[in-house]
Amino acid sequence: MFDIAVSFIAIVIALTLRAEPLRRLRSLTLPLIVTGLAALAHLIAQTLAVDDEITRWTFVALVLAIAFLVARGALLVIFDWVLVHRMGVSPPRLMREVVALLVYLALAALILRSMNVEVTGLVATSAVVTVVVGLALQQTLGNLLAGLALIWEQHLKIGTWVEMDGTVGVIEQTGWRSLMLRTRLRERLLVPNSDVAAARITILGSGERPVAVPVRLGVAYGVPPDAAKEVFRQVAADIPGVLSEPAPRILTVEFADSAVIYECRLWTLTPWRRDALKDLFLTRAHAALARAGMEIPFPQRTLHRATRPQPRDTAQSRRRALAGSELFRGLPEAALDGLADGTRMRRFAPGESAVRTGETSTALYLMASGTAVVEQRGREIGTLGAGDFFGETAFLSGAPRVATVRAAGGPIEVVEIDQSCLRPLLEDHEELAGHLAERMAARRLEAEELRDETGALISPAGLVSQFRKHLLRIIGR
Numbered sequence: 164m165f166d167i168a169v170s171f172i173a174i175v176i177a178l179t180l181r182a183e184p185l186r187r188l189r190s191l192t193l194p195l196i197v198t199g200l201a202a203l204a205h206l207i208a209q210t211l212a213v214d215d216e217i218t219r220w221t222f223v224a225l226v227l228a229i230a231f232l233v234a235r236g237a238l239l240v241i242f243d244w245v246l247v248h249r250m251g252v253s254p255p256r257l258m259r260e261v262v263a264l265l266v267y268l269a270l271a272a273l274i275l276r277s278m279n280v281e282v283t284g285l286v287a288t289s290a291v292v293t294v295v296v297g298l299a300l301q302q303t304l305g306n307l308l309a310g311l312a313l314i315w316e317q318h319l320k321i322g323t324w325v326e327m328d329g330t331v332g333v334i335e336q337t338g339w340r341s342l343m344l345r346t347r348l349r350e351r352l353l354v355p356n357s358d359v360a361a362a363r364i365t366i367l368g369s370g371e372r373p374v375a376v377p378v379r380l381g382v383a384y385g386v387p388p389d390a391a392k393e394v395f396r397q398v399a400a401d402i403p404g405v406l407s408e409p410a411p412r413i414l415t416v417e418f419a420d421s422a423v424i425y426e427c428r429l430w431t432l433t434p435w436r437r438d439a440l441k442d443l444f445l446t447r448a449h450a451a452l453a454r455a456g457m458e459i460p461f462p463q464r465t466l467h468r469a470t471r472p473q474p475r476d477t478a479q480s481r482r483r484a485l486a487g488s489e490l491f492r493g494l495p496e497a498a499l500d501g502l503a504d505g506t507r508m509r510r511f512a513p514g515e516s517a518v519r520t521g522e523t524s525t526a527l528y529l530m531a532s533g534t535a536v537v538e539q540r541g542r543e544i545g546t547l548g549a550g551d552f553f554g555e556t557a558f559l560s561g562a563p564r565v566a567t568v569r570a571a572g573g574p575i576e577v578v579e580i581d582q583s584c585l586r587p588l589l590e591d592h593e594e595l596a597g598h599l600a601e602r603m604a605a606r607r608l609e610a611e612e613l614r615d616e617t618g619a620l621i622s623p624a625g626l627v628s629q630f631r632k633h634l635l636r637i638i639g640r
Contacts, residue, residue, distance in 0.1 A: 194228070194232035194236075195232060197228045197232075198229055198232050201224045201225040201227075202228075204221045204224065204225075205218070205221040205222055205224070205225045208221045223274075223275070223278055227275075230270050230271070230274055234270055238263055242259055319334055319337070319342070320334065321335065321336065322334065323367075323369050324366075324368060324369060324434070324435045325344075325364050325366055325367060326365040326367060327354065327359070327362050327363075327364050328362050328363070330346060330352065331367070331435055332345050332346040332347065332352065333345050333369075333435070341354055341355050342354050342359050347435060347438075367434045367435055368434070370432045370433060371432075372432075373431065373432055374430070374431060374432075374434035375412075375428040375429065375431075376428070376429045376430075376441065377426050377427070377428050377429075378426070378428075378429060378441050378444050378445065379425065380395075380424070380427065380445065381419060381422030381423065381459060381460065382423055382425065382452065382459060382460075383422060383423075384423055386457045386458070388415050388423065388425075391423070391425060391452075391457060392425065394448070394451050394452060394455050394457065395411075395413045395425060395448060396413060397451065398447045398448045398515075399427060399429055401515060401516050401519070402429070402443050402444055402447070403443075404431050404433055404436060404439075405429045405440065406431060406432065409430045410430075411429050411430065412427075413425055413427050414427075420462060421460045421462045422459070449512070450510055450511055450512040450515060451515075454509050454511075476507065476508035478500075478503045478504055479503075480508060480531070481506050481531075481578050482499055484508075484549075484578050485499055485502060485529065485578065486499055487549070488529050488550045488551075488552060489550060489602060490529070491529075491599075494595070498591070501587055501588060501591075502580070502585070502588050505580075505584035505587070506578050506580050507578070507579045508576055508579075509528075509576065509577050509579050510574060511574060511575050512570065512574055513570050513573050513574055514569060514570060514571075515569065515570050516568065516569045516570075517553075517568045517569070517575065518553070518554055518564050519567045520563075520564055520565065520566060520567050521563050522563060522564045523563050524554070524557055525557060525581060525582055526554060526557075526581045527553075527554050527579075527580040527585075528553050528568075528578065529550075529577060529578040529580065530551045530552065530576075530577055531549060531575075531576040531577055532549055532576045533548075533570060533573055533574055533576060534546060534570075534571050534572055534575070535548075535568050535569060535570055535575050536568070537553070537566050538566065538568075538569060539565070539566045544566070553568050554568075555603045558581075559603075597631050600628075
C-alpha cells in the first residue's frame with residue numbers, strides 16, 4: 164500500500180505543478196515522476212514475486228528517487244527562497260547546476276554504501292576506456308572548468324555589455340559549455356567558455372558608470388587648435404546621450420601629413436551605442452566646421468583638375484531668401500543687395516541646434532530652407548519654415564537666448580544677420596526702422612503675450628515703439 168500511495172501522490176503532484184500559479188516548483192516535476200515510477204516498479208516486483216535481487220534493486224531505485232526528490236526540493240529552497248528572496252543574491256545558473264550535481268553524486272554514494280551496494284564495480288573501468296572517455300570529454304571539461312573560473316571571478320555577469328574580439332554584445336546567459344551573447348544586431352552568439360577565457364574582453368558595463376567613446380577627426384593646419392576645440396565642444400554638448408559631467412575632453416593627438424588630428428572623448432552611460440554616437444558627432448562636426456570656415460583636409464594621390472562645384476552660399480541665394488521673407492519683403496532693391504552682401508548663409512545638420520538657450524549672441528536668423536523646431540525648457544513650443552525669422556529679442560537687446568531652435572527631420576539653411584549688416588541699411592533708410600519694428604512686434608506677439616516689469620501686458624504699439632528704439636540705437640540715434 165505504501166508503494167501505491169507514493170506512486171499515486173508523486174504523479175498527481177507532478178501533474179499539479181504544471182499549473183501556472185505553481186510554475187516556480189516545476190523543477191520538481193521530473194523528480195516526482197521518477198519517484199512515482201520507481202514506487203510503481205517496486206510494487207510490481209513485490210506483487211509478481213520476481214527474483215529477490217530484482218526486487219532489491221527496485222527498492223534501491225526507489226530510495227535513490229526519493230533522495231533525488233528531497234535534494235532537489237532542498238536546493239530549490241536554498242537558492243530561490245533563502246539566497247534570492249531573503250538575501251537578494253542571484254547565483255548564476257552554472258553555479259546552481261554544479262552544486263546540484265555534486266550534491267546528487269555525494270548523496271547517491273552515501274545511500275548505495277549504506278545499503279551495502281558495491282559501487283566499485285560500477286565506476287571502475289579499464290585503462291583503455293578511461294583514456295577514450297577522457298579524450299572525448301577533453302573539450303567539454305575544458306569549457307566546464309573555464310566556465311567555473313569565469314563564475315568565480317564574477318566579472319562577466321548577465322546584463323553586462325562587453326566587446327569580445329571586435330564583437331560588441333550583452334551577456335544573456337552563462338552555461339556549462341558556452342556563454343550566450345546578444346549583439347547590437349540582435350544576433351545571438353554561443354561562445355565556448357574556453358574561448359571566452361582566452362579572449363581579450365573589454366567590459367563596457369551595464370550603464371552604471373560613464374565610459375568614454377573616442378572619436379578622431381583631422382582639421383587643416385591653418386586652424387588654431389583652440390578654435391577647433393571650441394567647435395568640437397559645442398558639437399559634443401548638443402548630442403543626446405553624451406554626458407555633461409564628466410565634460411567631453413578634446414585632445415590634440417597628432418600632427419599628421421595633411422591635418423592636425425584631434426581626439427574627442429565623449430562620456431556616455433551607453434558605450435555600446437558608440438557607433439551611433441560617432442555618427443552623430445562626425446555628421447554634426449562636418450556641418451559645424453563648414454560654418455566656421457574650417458577645412459577637413461584629405462591627402463591627394465592623383466593630380467587632376469576637378470570641376471569646381473557651385474558654391475551654396477552666394478549673394479544671390481541670400482538675397483532670394485531675404486526678399487522672400489515677410490520681414491524684408493518690399494524693401495528697395497538696392498537695400499536688399501546691400502543687406503545680402505553683408506550676411507552669411509549657415510547650414511545645420513539634422514537635429515543640430517542653430518541657437519541654444521542661454522547663449523549670448525546678437526545675430527538675427529532668417530530661415531532659407533528646411534524646417535526647425537523651437538524648444539523651451541525641454542518642450543517643443545513651435546515650428547519654423549522658410550521665410551520665418553528667429554532670434555530678434557537677443558538681436559535687439561543683447562539679452563541671452565530664451566529658446567533653442569533645432570533642425571528637425573533634415574538639414575536647415577539660415578541667413579545670419581548681425582547688427583553690422585543692418586547698420587548701413589538703417590543709416591541710408593532710417594524710416595525702415597519703424598517698418599521692421601512693426602513686423603518684428605507682430606511676429607513676437609503671435610508667439611506669446613509679453614508683460615513689462617510690473618506684470619502688465621505690453622500693447623502692440625508699446626512693443627513696436629520698444630523695438631524701433633532698439634533698431635535706432637544700432638545707428639546711434
